[in-house]
Amino acid sequence: MQTFRTPSTTADADRPATLPAGLGRRSFLGLALGAGAVLTLAACGSDATPATAGGTGGTLKWGWALPTSWDPVTSSAGWDVHVLSLVYAGLTKENEKGDPVPALAESWKYTADGTSVTFTLRKGTTFSDGTPLDATAVKKSIERGRDHPKSLIAAQLANIKTVTAPDAGTLTLSLAKPDFQLPALFAGKTGMVVNPKAFEAGADAAALATKPAGAGPFTLTSYVQNSRAVLRRNPTYWDAARIKTENFEVYPLPEPSTVVAALQSGQYNVAQIPGSQVEAAKAAGLQVQVIPSLVVATLDVNIKKAPFTDPDVALALKYAIDRQELLKATAFGHGEVSYQPFPKGYVGHNDELDDLYPYNPQKARELLAKAGHADGVELTITTSVAQGVPELVQAQLKKVGITAKIEVIPASQATQIIYIQHSRALFTDQFAGRDSAVQAFQVLFGEQGLMNPGRTVDPELTAALDVVRRTPLESPEYPKLLQKATSIAVRSMPNVFLYTVPRILARSPKVSEIPAFTVVQRFEGVTAS
CATH class of the missing domain: 3.10.105.10 (Dipeptide-binding Protein; Domain 3)
Incomplete structure (x- = not known):
């Protein structure tokens, strides 16, 4: 059976300590590569005592893009994954090299023929509203992605015949044919776990388009369509100790002609910039990172x-x-x-x-x-x-x-x-x-x-x-x-x-270096003063 287990410490979460010999050398990436209505949301969990240390204050203001939908099942742009990853967590994530590593699942095992995979979940994890995130919740989320009539991720889940949750910490997927891609697949939108309370009987599932219900590093507190999303650090996130920024704001992609001025003025303190603005950003005293991507x-x-x-x-x-x-x-x-x-x-x-x-x-x-x-x-x-x-x-x-x-x-x-x-x-x-x-x-x-x-x-x-x-x-x-x-x-x-097309990020000197994640941009360890 193919086995993957989590590293023993949070600090090593991106380092696959017990991968089968040689996987590091064969990694997915061998090199680091108009305003709508204002929606105000309850900052679920924001007043709770943090389960782990982290959060040093400060606000990260990211000029990037707002999602087509806050529901990963109906999101229609691949680009959405970067922002959705702020509010949702998956069974796995990918490290800087693109290797799938543990996230909500601390380990997984395939049968030898690749027709079944069992995930072992971390104990004690919850959604941002405090609801337990157990195997039954993950099962319902996966089945919704596969079976929802308007699901845009259904094709990636069609090979899953059955999902069973024999106990709170164990999830087994039975497949129609062998597929060893699931740990990588579940690191993106397809694997983002949605709180069943948001779509089960009696819930307004359509509201997920503007009110995400996840277990990610941040929780959406207010949203102005086509204008701004305001988020706050989620202290119950499974890896909360590594999330240092207390507040996070996301804005639409800035105009190329004004992005440098907007960064200088403080409208953003991190922003995507085109290649044409790299020299101007450097001349303005901004830090510029060119991060390899899959685009x-x-x-x-x-x-x-x-x-x-x-x-x-x-x-x-x-x-x-x-x-x-x-x-x-x-x-x-x-x-x-x-x-x-x-x-x-x-x-x-x-x-x-x-x-x-x-x-x-x-x-x-x-x-x-x-x-x-x-x-x-x-x-x-x-x-x-x-x-x-x-x-x-x-x-x-x-x-x-x-x-x-x-x-x-x-x-x-x-x-x-x-x-x-x-x-x-x-x-x-x-x-x-x-x-x-x-x-x-x-x-x-x-x-x-x-x-x-x-x-x-x-x-x-x-x-x-x-x-x-x-x-x-x-x-x-x-x-x-x-x-x-x-x-x-x-x-x-x-x-x-x-x-x-690399991801070119310009940032204020008051923002620490952005991690160079090739597939999905993440912000572990980033501080803003």
Whole structure:
């Protein structure tokens, strides 16, 4: 049986002390990579005596993004995971390298065939309102994610046949087929445990969209839609000793032209900034951290829409793009050219793909001629970004005979138009990565994948991913099998990957260094004075 146990001390919580030999070397990341109504909430647990030490005062003001929903089941953006992690906890979390490590579960065991996994929960944990967080509560939360008619995480949980809670501290999942990805999957939105009191009979489950009910490091105390979320440290959080900031505020993504001034004025003391503002932030005396992430800029191609119904046109697009020029001009060199969904150092990154589709206008023109477009072809670039990438892509396509017009749609409508209605041929986007590598493949290339607008699948890729699921994460074969799946996906699917997008955070000198978590940004140990 595959076993994972928690380290013996809280200080070592991110260091997998008893991982099977070699997993550290085969880690997920081998390198550190309009205003609505005001909603006021009870600060559940905020007046309780802290169960552990921590909380040194101060307020962290984060210019980042507000979630599409505070309910992890109906949240529609991968980006939401960063803020939802402030108010929810999962059975697992991921350390700086991307390895799944204990969180609400202190250990887990798989059966040898991978068709059942048992989690042992920490004793004495509660939700932020004081309700016991036991195996029955986790069971109900998982079943809701799998079975809720509007669940956007259901596809990731479909393989779970039954969830049983034989006692308060034990949870067993029986699977339809082997799947060793669950510890990684449960580190993200899919594994966030929602308090059943918020959705069981008599509860207004729809309220979860604005009133989260979790067991995370903070509790939401007030929320102004599209404007601000105010949170307070949760003293009953299982790892509360490492949460030093007493208050936390989250704001929408700042305007690039004003973010440095807003940081100087104190409107924020930590904020996401674009590459274009790095030098200005440094000149203003701000601290700047460039944290590797799983985000990659992409062009999403719908091969059921002309002119991409011809595979040669879709292939020509990959050679027509000068990724280095895009990286330099739009990201000011922060990031790396990429031809695949995973960054260098990630276990799924395949080095053989590093220059698979080099900029080659002549080859692009030849492929277009082969498709019957020797005299050129017209298309539309749909985007939710007013300037930058779309204009440069438009200019690059013109050089190979593709005349493109630009259509700008509201970001709030992009998911509906592009990924639900499937009504556009080409869209500029960014893929936020996922905690589980197989989940990332599902989102990008799966039959129901949100970022697969054509909803086409490759049987060879499906078979390769099935093998990956059946392989324990600590197996020496796992990296090779995952990289094989990456190669099949990149060669067979139409997605055009452009460059990696690091998380660039500027902060006041009064805020301590932000931990470099590659997958989900967390704030253990951060202080603000």
